Amino acid sequence: MRDYKTNKGTANAAFCQSVYDIVKEIPAGKVTTYGEIARLLGQPQASRMVGYALKHVPETMMLPCHRVVNAAGRLVPGWEEQRVLLLQEGVSFKKNGSVEMMQCLWNYSQLI
DNA sequence: CAGATGACCGCAG
DNA sequence: TCTGCGGCCATCT
Numbered sequence: 355m356r357d358y359k360t361n362k363g364t365a366n367a368a369f370c371q372s373v374y375d376i377v378k379e380i381p382a383g384k385v386t387t388y389g390e391i392a393r394l395l396g397q398p399q400a401s402r403m404v405g406y407a408l409k410h411v412p413e414t415m416m417l418p419c420h421r422v423v424n425a426a427g428r429l430v431p432g433w434e435e436q437r438v439l440l441l442q443e444g445v446s447f448k449k450n451g452s453v454e455m456m457q458c459l460w461n462y463s464q465l466i
Numbered sequence: 467c468a469g470a471t472g473a474c475c476g477c478a479g
Numbered sequence: 480t481c482t483g484c485g486g487c488c489a490t491c492t
Binding site: 399400401402403406410426427448450452 | 481486488489490
């Protein structure tokens with residue numbers, strides 16, 4: 355009972371803010387994984403929280419959350435539009451519906 | 467408080 | 480790359 359809300363109210367604001375900041379910097383035609391983002395934040399165990407944060411993110415932020423996929427290259431279940439958005443940006447897809455991570459996976463090495 | 471859920475990850479086959 | 484199993488953690492019921 356309201357004991358699960360002992361924190362500020364929602365998940366660490368700093369964590370969510372960092373996630374938004376990273377996702378916002380992802381270039382078109384590239385994709386990244388939840389674990390990679392969590393790892394960049396120094397919390398590889400919070401991979402699930404990244405997905406949770408993106409699901410609760412307000413659309414007013416207009417974040418390219420469709421460029422974030424899981425480690426298997428699988429897209430968001432129930433969000434068929436994501437595949438179309440990535441396809442329009444030039445992201446390659448497998449015949450089974452997975453993303454060509456080996457080719458489109460983005461990381462800071464390319465940004466530098 | 468306990469149990470179940472989920473836009474996940476890593477490992478093994 | 481795919482499937483199955485266990486583990487992590489905030490949120491929901």
